[in-house]
Amino acid sequence: MNFTFNAQEYKYASRRRVVHAKRGMVCTSQPLAAQAGLTILQQGGNAIDAAIATAICQTIVEPTNNGLGSDCFALVWTGGKLHGLNGSGYAPQRLTPEAVAASGATEKMPLRGWEAVTVPGAPSAWAELHKRFGRLPFAKLFEPAIYYAEQGYPVSPIVARFWQEGIDALTPYKDNPAIAPWFATFDVHGNGVAPKTGELVTLPDHAKTLRILADSYCESYYRGELAQRLVEFSDKTGGYLSLEDLADYRAEWVEPVHINYHGYDVWEMPPNGHGITALMALNILKGMEIGAKDTGDTFHKQIEAMKLAFADGMHYIADPRYMQTRVEELLSDAYAAQRRALIGETALEPTHGKPFCGGTVYLCTADGEGNMVSFIQSNYKDFGSGIVLPGYGINLNDRGAGFSLNPELDDYLAPRKKPYHTIIPGFLTHEGEAVGPFGVMGAYMQPQGHVQVIMNTVDWLLNPQTALDAPRWQWIAGKEIWLESSVAPEIVEDLRRRGHEVRVLEDDTTFGRGEIIWRDSNGVLAGATEPRADGVVAAW
Structure with missing residues (x-):
């Protein structure tokens, strides 16, 4: 029999407990992504490998908040020292205040379209993290994400809700030639109705891109086939990206x-x-x-x-x-x-700009050797700029919206400059x-x-x-x-x-x-993830 229940309704309060473990732990906002990271730990990977695999998987199972065109930041504790990796991108060389004004925006940076796009930093950051601290083969870290992209995954409750909000937010831009391909990728039913909780979704274009990234150590994104396709689509639809913008970029320690x-x-x-x-x-x-x-x-x-x-x-x-x-x-x-x-x-x-909530995923990992990672990855608002590279599933960020158009402020838009970043x-x-x-x-x-x-x-x-x-x-x-x-x-x-x-x-x-992971003096890990998201603590 097929037992049917209301997957949307949560009438009564439930209680979560702290999860304790010794050998390893992954905490994040999507259960399948957390399990992907734990699998990497169980296959001999360290906390850095687990963080990368989890982040890659989240681009598939939580595409509402991050994707293959996101930025990220990481804090890595290893060898008794804390290291920082800035995986945020800069404005393209041709994205100037004058260009933005010519598009019709004079007081505030747009949230949608090419004016909002900065060079994505996440793929470079995955590679840089692995080069310095990873243990398992880089391609292995892509396997869980590729599986879910090709074979499908059931959508979790908060993701289902945010998916519909994303469709609603981007529908007014549907006639924009740069944004129209987004609907071919993420409007999975073709009718403006997001997938429901528990519904299986596949993202085959994402899987193709993940394989290219895994095989090229993410080089293709900045100096290969993917870079070529991104710039061609940018040129065709009024964007600002150039091959030089992509080729010159690397995540920064x-x-x-x-x-x-x-x-x-x-x-x-x-x-x-x-x-x-x-x-x-x-x-x-x-x-x-x-x-x-x-x-x-x-x-x-x-x-x-x-x-x-x-x-x-x-x-x-x-x-x-x-x-x-x-x-x-x-x-x-x-x-x-x-x-x-x-x-x-x-x-x-006090006077300041008006804050609002955005689209971001956070994860943390720990292993039995003392390594720990605090990692955050984001489109920014909803699904980001709304621009998706046709046939590749690369959903570009709208981090350029973090720039100011006030020339008196330090955050004033300039080419090759990084914007104010919220993650x-x-x-x-x-x-x-x-x-x-x-x-x-x-x-x-x-x-x-x-x-x-x-x-x-x-x-x-x-x-x-x-x-x-x-x-x-x-x-x-x-x-x-x-x-x-x-x-x-x-x-x-x-x-x-x-x-x-x-x-x-x-x-x-x-x-x-x-999410939180604390370690005590005996090496016991205590992890938690909150009920405001779909997350779990995966541990062993």
């Missing part, structure tokens, strides 16, 4: 940045990512008297510190080659004290030893999620699962904040009395979706 927060070192990637926004907020908060977790006063102080950090971050963060302000100045204790002094009993109203992997250490990776995906929610998760862990000693499950706040703009419906009513009223403009939301997907 960088030094992570950190602050000490109550005895723990919290690590983030340096700009062009906005990880320092989380560090600036924590720097302000560490000098304040913080009481019990679930009080209006605690929420108020967290929110006000976050506002001040965002006001600075959105003004100063850019490609580091163009920043006029040094990261060290923004993270100094003296500057944190200046900002802290502005926080009183009522809501502030941020995090890592925690204590006295020089790794505690582990953590992350909360969701565009401008990300640093806000990092602050809340770290305080839940360090200040209130919550276990990883409880730290992720805890009710969240999100600052939106001015005095406007959003709260999850699980926040206590007395906190809601306290914040309103302090002048915050509060909205309580039933939908929790806008409050980030995160």
